[in-house]
Amino acid sequence: MADPPLPQDGDRDLTGLRRGLVAGFALLAALALVVLIGMVSTSNAERDAALRAQRHSFEVMNLARTLEATMTRSEAALGRYVVSGDAQTGRYYFDQWRRAGTLLTRLRQIVRDNPAQVKLVDRLQAIYDLRGDQLADVALRTNYNQGWNALGRYFQAGQSKSVTELADTMEAIITAERNLLIARTGAATRSVERSNRLARILSLFGAVVVMGAIILAYAAIQEMTQRRLARREADDEARRADELEAAVAARTAELRDANAALRAEAAEREAAEAQLRQVQKMDAVGQLTGGIAHDFNNMLAVVLGGLELARRRAADRPDDALRHIDNAMDGARRAAALTRRLLAFARAEPLLPEAISADTLIAGMTELLDRTLGERIRVETGFAGGDWLVWVDRQQLENALLNLAVNARDAMDGEGTVSIATSRRSLAAGEAGALPAGDHVAITVADTGCGMDPAVLERVFEPFFTTKPVGKGTGLGLSQVFGFVGQSGGEVLIDSAPGRGTTVTLLLPRHCAAAAAAPIAADTEPAAQAGTTPPARILVVEDDPRVLAATTEALAELGHHPVPCPDPEQAEALMRDHPDIRLVISDVVMPRLTGPELIARLHPRHPQVGVLFVTGYAGDAGGNDAFAGHEVLRKPFTIGALERAVGRALARGGMTRDPAGSTAQAALG
Structure with missing residues (x-):
């Protein structure tokens, strides 16, 4: 090759x-x-x-x-x-x-x-x-x-x-x-x-x-x-x-x-x-x-200042002393109201829910709304809830609607129309916030006011946030509504824009049961007087020595015979020493043993003795059946409120669980 x-x-x-x-x-x-x-x-x-x-x-x-x-x-x-x-x-x-x-x-x-x-x-x-x-x-x-x-x-x-x-x-x-x-x-x-x-x-x-x-x-x-x-x-x-x-x-x-x-x-x-x-x-x-600290300091200043002035003038100027005591009590009541609003916002306020008709409740509030909002505000109502019931605390729902109506009045500068209406809604899962699928009763409060821009709308539920001038509002109204509705298993929706007013919708789950009879409103109850309830031997169980002393002195002032018990573990022995005890007044949250647990322990041997629970915060006491239908008195309370609660508890009598009472008075939310 x-x-x-x-x-x-x-x-x-x-x-x-x-x-x-x-x-x-x-x-x-x-x-x-x-x-x-x-x-x-x-x-x-x-x-x-x-x-x-x-x-x-x-x-x-x-x-x-x-x-x-x-x-x-x-x-x-x-x-x-x-x-x-x-x-x-x-x-x-x-x-x-x-x-x-x-x-x-x-x-x-x-x-x-x-x-x-x-x-x-x-x-x-x-x-x-x-x-x-x-x-x-x-x-x-x-x-x-x-x-x-x-x-x-x-x-x-x-x-x-x-x-x-x-x-x-x-x-x-x-x-x-x-x-x-x-x-x-x-x-x-x-x-x-x-x-x-x-x-x-x-x-x-x-x-x-x-x-x-x-x-x-x-x-x-x-x-x-x-x-x-x-x-x-x-x-x-x-x-x-x-x-x-x-x-x-x-x-x-x-x-x-x-x-x-x-x-x-x-x-x-x-x-x-x-x-x-x-x-x-x-x-x-x-x-x-x-x-919170700012508002409480203001209220404590009123209480401490009033009590100090009353002490200085008690001897030579008793009329001034009484006036200062009244001012101090007013400051204490305001502090208690602030505490309830904060507990409602935090979903820790002890509730007394019952099955009620939203239509009936709103119809009964018409006169109160007219008197509160004034003659220049026209209140229109519409009822389409029918026989659908909701399971809520009646007083808290009334306060929420009243708060929304007052906010609507302020947004309209004191003149306009407030519309309150109910309706039935069947919601799918995720259709309204985190609400589960099912039937709900919708309560809407609408106004013809100035409305809110998106920046304000985003913060309306923040505590202490308000667009009102200083001294015209605490900024807790909508926070309280939000907390109460959430605690009741519902959701709050707001639709608003500048120039076209605001519509607030409360969505509450439907409750399938018979409606409870409307309780007597707090402001219609007769004033308490010593001796209106027959004297009774009463066991007072309270771990705070100052609250225990105040409660026993108030009961003695009302003519009863209190037996103080600073430790729930001592209650059984005191019951044996005083067989004529007709009523047990017990705090709810106590060390080692809660109030409901104490009553459950005493019940087998003393089923005939009445029960009255006293609580300011019941978040650790148990579920919705913790109070088992017994009377509940919220702290702080007046002597008149204590007299009425004692009278009802004595009239109810007995530690036996009452299913109907449990349905109407279950206390924890």
């Missing part, structure tokens, strides 16, 4: 030029690839550092909030210790204050790389030490039974400028860290975007390299078929092309892993944002606590 023709000089020069171009292209591609990979690695490191800085800021803010909450709990526990003298409460104050010191030390450690924050933490440490000395003095006086002196010291400590300095310093730390968080969040975002851009460039460059490798391989194969002498060189070029393609494939796999890591970082970033939202929620809780 003849040898193939040898390549000419021109062909040899062309082949050498090709080889040089291929080698140069491969070298440039490799250098560019190395540079891009280095840039991606650097960008990833910068991104990781920015995310770590973000997490550091979140840790500082969370630790500052936790420190503030711990100090607040400690001071509140000290206040309870000063009032009650309970040693366990005192220990809780000391443990919380010591834990606050530990948190402060931790805060100092994690901000040591920030000189500005270190200065603020040093100032906070000084305030903490000063505040600790003030509170320790109060605790020491309380420990040595210097009650009034300790209370005065506690009041002075509450007025100290260290309180304001503590809040300002804490807020300065959080604000500074929040500003750092914003800057660090921007840096993290820019780092992630830069990494993404470099990853896209690297992917595109890899595709270009692959295309170049394919073209070079094709050229090598063509040259190999044309010249046998160039076959080995062509094979080498093809081998190099294969190696380059393998390197590109490996780099492409690395890019896929880098993209997966970026997605994981994005998920971590979302988690950090969720943590930030939790911090914002804690800020909202702080605002709620401040509003």
Whole structure:
């Protein structure tokens, strides 16, 4: 076989030029690839550092909030210790204050790389030490039974400028860290975007390299078929092309892993944002606590001021003393009303639900609404609820409708039309909030007022939020409605827009049972007088010694014979010692044994004795059947209310469970 023709000089020069171009292209591609990979690695490191800085800021803010909450709990526990003298409460104050010191030390450690924050933490440490000395003095006086002196010291400590300095310093730390968080969040975002851009460039460059490798391989194969002498060189070029393609494939796999890591970082970033939202929620809780403290301080100022003035003038000016006592009682009643509203908002208000007709209830409120809203407000009613019943607390539903009607009057500036209507609705699951599928009774309260813009509509259920002028509203009306309806298993819907009024819809589950008879309204009951109920021997079970003393003295004032019982475990022995006891008045939430549990224990031996439960918060007492149809009296109560409740309980008599009474009077929501 003849040898193939040898390549000419021109062909040899062309082949050498090709080889040089291929080698140069491969070298440039490799250098560019190395540079891009280095840039991606650097960008990833910068991104990781920015995310770590973000997490550091979140840790500082969370630790500052936790420190503030711990100090607040400690001071509140000290206040309870000063009032009650309970040693366990005192220990809780000391443990919380010591834990606050530990948190402060931790805060100092994690901000040591920030000189500005270190200065603020040093100032906070000084305030903490000063505040600790003030509170320790109060605790020491309380420990040595210097009650009034300790209370005065506690009041002075509450007025100290260290309180304001503590809040300002804490807020300065959080604000500074929040500003750092914003800057660090921007840096993290820019780092992630830069990494993404470099990853896209690297992917595109890899595709270009692959295309170049394919073209070079094709050229090598063509040259190999044309010249046998160039076959080995062509094979080498093809081998190099294969190696380059393998390197590109490996780099492409690395890019896929880098993209997966970026997605994981994005998920971590979302988690950090969720943590930030939790911090914002804690800020909202702080605002709620401040509003409650403000209102309660105002009411306590009225009570304490009135009682002090009454004590000063009791001897020489009895008329003034009585007036100041009336003012103090009015302040106490307002505080009790605020507590009930807060419990309703928190879904912890003890309810007395019954099966009622919304149509009948609203029809019976027409005169009250006309008298409350005034002559310039026209009230229109529409009834389509028919015989569908709802299981709610009658008084709470009346208060909710009255609140909505008053809000409607204020939105119309005292002149317009308020429409109250009922209807039947069969809802599918998820059609109205979290309500389950089923039949519901809808109660709508609509007005022709100014309406609300979306920003206001979004916050209408927030406690202490109000658009009314200062002194015209507490901001708890709609919060109370929201809490009561939710506690009753329903949902509240609001439809409003500027210029077209507001419609509030209460959706309550239908209750399939016979309607209960309407109870006598509280304001129509006769005033209590000593001796209107025959004297009786009454066992009073109450773990709070002051409440126990007040209740027994009130019963004695009404002509009864009270037997005090400070521990529910002693009730059985006192019942044996006093066989003529006709009634047991029991608190609901007590240590070791709740009121319903005590009555269940006494029932087998004393089924004929009547029962009256007294409660201010029954959230831990059990389910809806806890009171088993017995009479329930809410704290705080007047002597007149106590007389009426005792009379009804004596008339009812017996600890035997009454299924009908349980249906009509089940007390917990």
